[in-house]
Amino acid sequence: MSKRDERKQQSRQALLDAVLALSASGRAFSSMSLREIARHAGLVPAAFYRHFADLDQLGLELVDQAALHLKGVLHQLGQAHLRQADARTAGSLELFFQSVEHYPEPWIFLISERWGGSALLRQAIDREIQCLIDDLANSLRRAESMQHMQEAQDLQVLSQILIHLALDWAMGWIEIRRRFEPGLQAGQRGRFQAQTLIQMQLLFRGILNWQRGAAG
16 A cells, blocks of 8 residues: 555544544534534545545445444454353453443444434444344354244344344443542442443353254
């Protein structure tokens, strides 16, 4: 890549990062202006159009980037689901929360804009979340420990529960930093992690005994 192309890529990413930063500060994407985003990125407004046709195109690319990041983090968490060993699950949850703590912006953007004012972004995010659910369902189908649970509908429901739990956990973790003084955060995080581990243990111990048709 030439230096010119590298600078162009850096400018493009700066615009995407500017939206993430504004979103993390509590701003809705639908309330952001092109001029504001460019200024936050350290660029003149005219530079925006060298990278994106309009704000919608920028927003959709950001959804793609954020979803790709979430997919990597959730894949790591999913490996613990498949192994089901409590100690390993606890370790994987720890890594999950570390990932959220290190880079919370994509989580904030997707979770916030899922219910935001842009219908275009809402639809794109719903599609990405469904892809995450489908990917997890396919992984579960191949797991040796899940061979007793091979109905497609059952696997879809389970995957939906797990993905939605992960989104809730991520936002709950982020909210601890927002709502509590630094001296109280460690205790809150410990309690929150213990709660998520219990949720996982209850869920998967129930799954091990799942028999379709027995619930009624």
